[in-house]
Amino acid sequence: MRLQVLLFFSIALANADEQPFEADFSPIQNAGNYSTLLDSVIKTGTDEAISSNVPVTIFGPSNFAFSVISNQITGIPDQELVNILLGHVILNSTITTDVLVKEGCIVATTAGGRNISIYRDPLTGAVDVDGVDVTISDIIGDYGVFHGIETVLLPGAIEFLDCPATPDFSPIAESGQYSALLGAVVETNTDFIIAVNPPVTIFGPTNSAFASIQGGDTNVSDIIADHIVINRDISSAEIVSSGCVDAEAVGGLRLAIRFDNTTNTTSINGIQIVDLGITGEYGTFHGIDGVLLDSTDYSPCTDFSPIVEAGNYETLLNVITQTRMVDFIGQFAPVTIFGPTDDAFAAFQVTNPAGIIDEELIEQHIISIDSIFFDFIARVGCYETVTTGGMTVDVRYNNSTNTTTINGIPIIKADIVGNYGVLHGIDGVLIQGVTDYTPCADFSPIAEAGDYTTFLDIVLQTRTDEIISEYSPVTFFAPTDSAFAAIQETLDDMSLSELSENVLYHHMIIFKEVFSAEVMASGCVDAETFGGSMVAIRYNSTTGNAIVNGIPIVQLEIIGNFGVVHGIDGILNGSATDVYIPCPTASPSTMPVLAGEPNEAPMVPTSNPTGPTTTATSTSSTFMSYAYASFAAAIALLVL
Numbered sequence: 235m236r237l238q239v240l241l242f243f244s245i246a247l248a249n250a251d252e253q254p255f256e257a258d259f260s261p262i263q264n265a266g267n268y269s270t271l272l273d274s275v276i277k278t279g280t281d282e283a284i285s286s287n288v289p290v291t292i293f294g295p296s297n298f299a300f301s302v303i304s305n306q307i308t309g310i311p312d313q314e315l316v317n318i319l320l321g322h323v324i325l326n327s328t329i330t331t332d333v334l335v336k337e338g339c340i341v342a343t344t345a346g347g348r349n350i351s352i353y354r355d356p357l358t359g360a361v362d363v364d365g366v367d368v369t370i371s372d373i374i375g376d377y378g379v380f381h382g383i384e385t386v387l388l389p390g391a392i393e394f395l396d397c398p399a400t401p402d403f404s405p406i407a408e409s410g411q412y413s414a415l416l417g418a419v420v421e422t423n424t425d426f427i428i429a430v431n432p433p434v435t436i437f438g439p440t441n442s443a444f445a446s447i448q449g450g451d452t453n454v455s456d457i458i459a460d461h462i463v464i465n466r467d468i469s470s471a472e473i474v475s476s477g478c479v480d481a482e483a484v485g486g487l488r489l490a491i492r493f494d495n496t497t498n499t500t501s502i503n504g505i506q507i508v509d510l511g512i513t514g515e516y517g518t519f520h521g522i523d524g525v526l527l528d529s530t531d532y533s534p535c536t537d538f539s540p541i542v543e544a545g546n547y548e549t550l551l552n553v554i555t556q557t558r559m560v561d562f563i564g565q566f567a568p569v570t571i572f573g574p575t576d577d578a579f580a581a582f583q584v585t586n587p588a589g590i591i592d593e594e595l596i597e598q599h600i601i602s603i604d605s606i607f608f609d610f611i612a613r614v615g616c617y618e619t620v621t622t623g624g625m626t627v628d629v630r631y632n633n634s635t636n637t638t639t640i641n642g643i644p645i646i647k648a649d650i651v652g653n654y655g656v657l658h659g660i661d662g663v664l665i666q667g668v669t670d671y672t673p674c675a676d677f678s679p680i681a682e683a684g685d686y687t688t689f690l691d692i693v694l695q696t697r698t699d700e701i702i703s704e705y706s707p708v709t710f711f712a713p714t715d716s717a718f719a720a721i722q723e724t725l726d727d728m729s730l731s732e733l734s735e736n737v738l739y740h741h742m743i744i745f746k747e748v749f750s751a752e753v754m755a756s757g758c759v760d761a762e763t764f765g766g767s768m769v770a771i772r773y774n775s776t777t778g779n780a781i782v783n784g785i786p787i788v789q790l791e792i793i794g795n796f797g798v799v800h801g802i803d804g805i806l807n808g809s810a811t812d813v814y815i816p817c818p819t820a821s822p823s824t825m826p827v828l829a830g831e832p833n834e835a836p837m838v839p840t841s842n843p844t845g846p847t848t849t850a851t852s853t854s855s856t857f858m859s860y861a862y863a864s865f866a867a868a869i870a871l872l873v874l
Contacts, residue, residue, distance in 0.1 A: 235842070255286040257377035258605030261610075262294065265373055271319075272302040273698045278312055280319045282868035283345065287325035289378030291342075293363050294322060295386040303386050312331070321346030321387050328378050331371050334361060338426035339397035350387065351395050356427045357464075357484070359674045363873065364395045398429035405514040406438065411521060414444040415458070422455040424462070427484065431464035432516030435481070437489070437502055439525050447525050460526050467518050470511035473500055478535035482566035488532045488560070491520075492711050503530040540652040547659065549579040549591060550588065557593040559600075562622070563850030566602040571598060572627075572640050574663045582663040597623030598664045604758030605655045608648040611638055616674035616795075618700050625666050628674050641669040675796040676705030682713065683792050686801065688718040692725075696734035698742075709761070709770070712741065717804050739765030747798045752788045753780060758817035768814045769806065782806070784813040 271294050275281050284290050284337035294832050300307075307315060323345045336342065341351050341484055361368040363383060369390055370382035385392065388410065403419075406507035408410050413436045419425050428434050439797075460483045468505045473479055476492045482490045491502045500507040502522060509521030524530075535554055541547050548574045554560055563569050564636050572581070572843070589595075597817065600622045611617055612631045620626050629640045638645040640660060662669075677693070680686050689712045702708050725733065742764045753759050755772045760770050773780045780787040782802060789801030 237441075247276055254282075255285050255288070257281060258375060259377065261373050261375040262292075262380050262630060264595075265370065265380075265382070266491035267296045267298075268294050271295055272316065272743075274300075275319060278319060283320065283325075284377055287600060288376065289326065289328045290330040290345075291324040291327050291378055292322060292380045293368070293383050293387070294380055296382060299384050301384050302387065306388070309350075309751065314658045318386070318832075319346070319347045320344060321348050321350075324350075330374075330379050331361070338423060338430075341397055341559075344716065347868070348389060349394050351397050352529050353395070353397065356423070356430065364392050366392060392864065398426070400516060400617075401425055401428050401516040403516065404513050406436075406519050409509060409512065409521070411440045411446075411509070412519075414441045414448070418444070418454050418458060421459060424455065424458050424626055427459075427464065428462065431484075432515075433465070433467035434469040435466055435517055436464040436519045437461045437463075437507075437522050437526060438519055439507065439522055443524050456485055457525065457527070459483060459872060460528075461485075463489070468520075469513075469518050470500075470520075473510075474604075476535075478536045478564075478652050480561045481540060481596075482558050482561055483498065483526070487528070487530075488534075490533055490535050492535070502526065503532050505530065514528055516865045530865060534560050534564070536560060536654045537650075537652055538569070538654065540650050541657055544647065544650050544657075544659070545851050546575045546577065548578050550596070553591060553593060553596050559593045559737065561595055562602070563654050564602070567653065568605040570601040570602070570604055570606040570655055571599060571657040572601075572645070572660050572664065573657045574660055575646070578660065578662050591761070594623065595663070595665075598666055599620065599623075607656055608638065608658070614704055616703050618674050618703050621664070623666065625664060627664065628672055630674070639729050640664070641671050643669065673699060675699050675706065676794055677796065678792040679792050680799055683789065683801070685714045685716075685789075686712050686799075688715050689713055691760060691865070692718075692733055692738060696730045696738060698734050701744075702742070702796050705764070706795070707745065707747045709743040709746050709748040709797055710741055710799045710805055711787070711802045711803050712792075712799045713783075713802055714788065717802065721805060724822075735765065737805065737807060740767045741802075749798060750780065750800075760817045763806070767806070768816070770815055770817050772817075783815075827840045 259272055259275075259777075263272060275284070277775050284292075301486060307318070321344050322673050324748070325345050327342065328728035329340060329342070329352060335350060337357060339351060339353045342351060342530055343349055350362065350364050352363050355606045361381070363381075364387065366383050366385045366387065368381045369384055373380040373382070376765065403416055403425075407416060419428070428436075462484050463481045465868060466481065468481060468491065472487050473491050477493055477495070479491045481491065483489055484794045489501065490501055493500050500520075502520070503526060505526065508523045509519070511629070512519040512521070536557070538551055550571075554563065563571075582589055583591070598621050601619055602622050604619070606617065606619070606629065611629050611634075615629075615633070616630045618626065618628050627641050629638065629645075629839060631638045638648065638658075640658075641664060643660050643664065644663035645658045650657040650659065677690055677699070680690060693702070702710075725737075728736070733743055738762050743761045744764050746761065748759060748771060749762065750773075751773050754775070757769055757775070758772045760768060762768055769783050771780065771782045782798075782800070783806060785802045785804035785806065787800050788803045792799040792801070
């Protein structure tokens, strides 16, 4: 919706015997913080232009706004400064907040000749001028109206932002059943809400259904708002495929859209959908044979009955089911919820009297699109992740005590499973910046060993530490600082994903600890790295030296909760230049077995899009390959 204001700046010469009108700027002066603006207006004579064309609308930069550009305007010609000042003034107009409530967005031409748009957010009430926030509104005086802003509208620095175009509802109008609704949408300015929050989903009552709310004391605007879901396009395909979709209307009404595959019908809060999926530039429209009211039956798609039956989670469920969190869980299921008990929330309010139990707090307890079950935590020992609210958490299992914690808070009930995912009951509340988080992998033994600063930096920058935690214990062949320095130019050209996938992953063996004793006993151990390449670790009993793919191992067995690290004086990259020579094939009775898992295959991660899923001992299937391997191994030992 647009109100185009075309204004022309003309200052008429007053007759000699007439007393010219002088605008009184004292209301602006009394508001404080605009003395630089007022001094400039008077100094340049811009006050005369304003006084000759009242009423005016002024968007006045604060003293701070002028201080930011002081270097840019110091010493400029007076006429240029006048043009800047007049770029903030709309002559012969009074654009108050009440006008913006009605119009939504206005395009106007300033006395300086530039177009600006004045926009009011229909949901928050915030006002901006070409994206610059209005911080104080409606200072009324005989000049007109003044609004304060925190940025000077410099030509070229602040770009013109046009008002949103009115949505095209012709696809809906063509059906012929929704003219009453469409008329009310325009009349109540709801079309502007739709225009500035695309895409939207509209659940539109038919003419006969809409007639039931027309007339009397009914607030049509509020009712229409309960039929529109903003910033979300709920298509017919989504409804049919999911069976049920939770949503919240812009007016705050909770909605559940269901598809019944036995009757091939759809409904919303029990009201039948008669026209499914009329699409347009607005998003998607669904025609309904009724009106959604506060009293309309609503039952969430997500079934929280397993949590209800578990007991002691009423506070948590009240927040989830009464806010948009129920939509979020439905949309991003399966989720993992670390749910504080009612007792935990009660204790939280005692120790944090000002603490509010709301959706923002609950977001710190939810992991989206991931079901983290107890057996997974028990297997990996420690798992790091980030909650929907942005908090990093570590979930740990203590094998000796058979207990599990999240950021140090005990998990007292595990695996309450439902169509939402899984909930683990916790005996505390996760608070950003307060609840202790400890990284799963403790790299302090590597740091203390020295000479591995670059290695540790890359591990943390690429978040490989999270993979190490998930697939621990691991064996890592860590290049020294000097080894990394030799390829520094290559490293500088790599992205973080390239650093992890092309470098670090080829130095890591997952779910295995390869200790020196095992290599010394067998002489050679083959293994597959997380990056999919093969490595052979060899020990020369004559020299006492060890190598991995021909690269000297310069430091053995830096041990920590991550597994074991061996320092190497080179880079493994999994390419043709990486000299992998398979170990000689051993008979089944003497085949070397890696540490911790005698006579059985290593544990395999359930999913791993970037790395291999197992660690294997390489064998030769033919006599020729065996002969080649033995010959190559002999040469390698001679090199040592």
